[in-house]
Amino acid sequence: xxxxxxxxxxxxxxxxxxxxxxxxxxxxxxxxxxxxxxxxxxxxxxxxxxxxxxxxxxxxxxxxxxxxxxxxxxxxxxxxxxxxxxxxxxxxxxxxxxxxxxxxxxxxxxxxxxxxxxxxxxxxxxxxxxxxxxxxxxxxxxxxxxxxxxxxxxxxxxxxxxxxxxxxxxxxxxxxxxxxxxxxxxxxxxxxxxxxxxxxxxxxxxxxxxxxxxxxxxxxxxxxxxxxxxxxxxxxxxxxxxxxxxxxxxxxxxxxxxxxxxxxxxxxxxxxxxxxxxxxxxxxxxxxxxxxxxxxxxxxxxxxxxxxxxxxxxxxxxxxxxxxxxxxxxxxxxxxxxxxxxx
Numbered sequence: 001x002x003x004x005x006x007x008x009x010x011x012x013x014x015x016x017x018x019x020x021x022x023x024x025x026x027x028x029x030x031x032x033x034x035x036x037x038x039x040x041x042x043x044x045x046x047x048x049x050x051x052x053x054x055x056x057x058x059x060x061x062x063x064x065x066x067x068x069x070x071x072x073x074x075x076x077x078x079x080x081x082x083x084x085x086x087x088x089x090x091x092x093x094x095x096x097x098x099x100x101x102x103x104x105x106x107x108x109x110x111x112x113x114x115x116x117x118x119x120x121x122x123x124x125x126x127x128x129x130x131x132x133x134x135x136x137x138x139x140x141x142x143x144x145x146x147x148x149x150x151x152x153x154x155x156x157x158x159x160x161x162x163x164x165x166x167x168x169x170x171x172x173x174x175x176x177x178x179x180x181x182x183x184x185x186x187x188x189x190x191x192x193x194x195x196x197x198x199x200x201x202x203x204x205x206x207x208x209x210x211x212x213x214x215x216x217x218x219x220x221x222x223x224x225x226x227x228x229x230x231x232x233x234x235x236x237x238x239x240x241x242x243x244x245x246x247x248x249x250x251x252x253x254x255x256x257x258x259x260x261x262x263x264x265x266x267x268x269x270x271x272x273x274x275x276x277x278x279x280x281x282x283x284x285x286x287x288x289x290x291x292x293x294x295x296x297x298x299x300x301x302x303x304x305x306x307x308x309x310x311x312x313x314x315x316x317x318x319x320x321x322x323x324x325x326x327x328x329x330x331x332x333x334x335x336x337x338x339x340x341x342x343x
Contacts, residue, residue, distance in 0.1 A: 002189070002191070003186060003189070004184070004186045004187040004189060007042065007043070007044070007184075007186050008042060008104075008152070008184070008187075010042075010043055011040060011041060011042040011043065011104075012039075012040070012041055012042075012043060012046055013038075013039070013040055014039075015027060015030045015031050015034050015039050015061065016031075018030070018039075018046075018060075021046055021047065021049075021050040022050060022056070022060065025060065026063075029061075029063045030060065030061045032063070032066065033061035033062065033063060033065050033066055034061050036065070036066065036274075037061065037065055037106075037108070037113060037116070037117075037274055038106060038116060038117030039059070039060075039061055039106060040103070040105065040106040040116070040117060041059045041104075041105040041106065042104050042105065042183070042184050044183075044184060044185070044186065044217075045059060045104065045105050045183045045184065046059070048212065048213070048215065052210075052212035054210060054212060054242065055209070055210045055212050055213065055242065057108065057241060057242060058105070058107055058108065058109075058209060058210075058242065059105050059106065059107070059108065060108070061108065062108065062277065064276070064277040065108065065274035065275070065277075066274070067276075068273055068274050068275065068276040068277075070271070070276060071271055071272050071273030071274060071275060071276055072271055072272065072273055072309060072310065073114045073272075073273050074114060074310070075111065075270045075271040075272045075273075075307075075309040075310065076111060076270060076307055076309055076310065076311060077309060077310030077311025077312075078096070078112075078311075080310065080311050081311055083133060084129050084130060084133050085121075085126055085129070085130075086098050086099065086122070086126050086127065086129070086130045087130045087133050087134075089133075089137070089140075090311060090313055091313065092139055093139055093140060093141045093142060094140065094141065094142035094143070094144065094173075095133075095134060095137075095140055095142075095143055095144070096144050096146055097130055097134075097143055097144065097145045097146065097161075098122075098146055098147050098148065099122060099127060099145060099146070099147050099148065099150050099153065099161065100120070100122040100147050100148040100150075100152075100153070101115045101116060101117075101118065101120045101122065101147060101148040102147065102148045102149060102152050103116065103147070103148055103149045103152070103179060104149060104152065104179055104180055104183045104184035104187070105179065105183050105184075107179070107207075108274075108275065108278075109237060109239060109269055109270075109272065109275045109278045110272065110275075111270045111272055111307075112148075113272050113273070113274055113275065114273075122148075124157070124160065127160075127161060131161075131164050131165065131168075134165070134168060134171065135168050138170045139170075140170060140171060141170060141171065141172045141173060142171075142172070142173040142175065143165055143171055143173070143174050143175070144175045144176075144177055144205075145161065145162075145165075145174065145175065145176045145177065146176075146177040147177075149178050149179055149180055150176050150177070150178060151176065151178045151180040151181075151187055151188075151192070152180065152184075152187070155191055155192060155195050158192075158195065159195055162174060162196075162199050162202070163199075166199055173203070174199070174202055174203070175202075175203040175204070175205060176202070176203070176204045176205070177205050177207070177235070178204060178205070178206055178207070179206070179207045180206075181204075181206045181218060181221045181222055181225065182206055182207060182208050182213045182214075182218055183207075183213070185215075185217040185218045185220070185221035186217070188221035188222075188224060188225060193224055193225060193228045193230075194228075196225070196228065196230055197228040197229055197230065200229050200230070201229075201231060202230055202231070203230075203231045203232075203233065204225065204230055204231070204232050204233070205232075205233045205234070205235050205264060206222070206232060206233070206234055206235070206261060207234075207235050207236070207237070208234050208235075208236055208252065208256065208261075209236060209237055209239060209242055209243055209252075210242060210243050210248065210252060211248065211251040211252040211255050214252075214255045214256070214259060218259070219258075219259045222259040222260055222261055223259055223260055225260075226260035226261075227260075232260055232261045232262065233261065233262050233263070233264035233265075234256050234261045234262065234263045234264055234302070235264060235265050235266075235267065236249075236252070236263065236265070236266040236267070236302060237266070237267050237269055237278075238266050238267065238268055238269065238280065238285050238288070238304075239269060239278045239280075240269075240277065240278050240279060240280040241277075241278070242278075244280050244284065244285075244288060245288070246288055246291045246292060249266075249288065249292065250292060250295070250296055250300075253292070253296060253300040253301070253302070254296060254297075254300055256300070257297070257299060257300055262299065263299075263300055263301065263302040264302055264303070265302050265303045265304075265305050266289065266302040266303070266304050266305070267305050267306075267307065268280075268282060268285055268304070268305065268306045268307075268317070270307055270309070271309055282306065282317060285304060285317070286304065286317055286318075286319055287319075289301070289302075289304045289319070290319040293319075293335045294334070294335025294336065295335070303316050304316065304317050304318070305317070321333045321334075323339060328343055329341055329342070329343045330342045330343075
């Protein structure tokens, strides 16, 4: 058995094992929450969170999850736009390909909270129908493989998926959405890197939320991937109480560039049931992203995105720098708040 599989088997599934790491928690409440929204985390991330309390709420169940009356089970309307199980076809030229519901950790703010820890029928029998759908829709150029986490598949299954997608002539872009490099870096071994490097160009979008997640192990994993020609981007979720602070984000974004990961998108938290305590005002999000502009490299600044529900798609939310217009002359504000006339 591969080293990463041995580690994954040791993952913590029962909240009764958490006192070894977090003695200060109310475990009666945690157990109640986990009955509805299951807890799961590999030991690497649990140990990391025990040393960095600022990311503890990423994985630890919170009683507020049961008090959320406003959230939606499927906030993005994915099931509405699913022509076959496993495919979400919302945009004309791209599809989301959900390959399973297994993750290295259960993020408490997850958009697909409704399926985490549930028994779902995934496998090659469902993947083949998804591949056939993509093959029959020649308008599809971009396939985003997600889940769950695709990098927790066996190498043979991952190869099967990518190989079959690469055979489809009209598919020109294959992306993988993953939490593995940031939350379970031991999975990024030589065999996986060799496998992925056989299918270049391939893009991997890695989910990060806090600079504490960028450890030496994570740095090595990301640099190994990029060194093999795999193109890396970061997708961040803006979370109240975790990273809704310009100082924290500046550190995170700079560190990402240092390890070869281009910050691509920062998402406003989705209106998922059980996650209301992570959500902040959009105006605050705009202000936070605006405060970065001009003070860190433009390469480090991601697009601030809102995914409209139910099923409206992603929209970029931007600060409005145009303050006035008179004829062909605009009054435009710079990053310092100074006003300039631009003709």
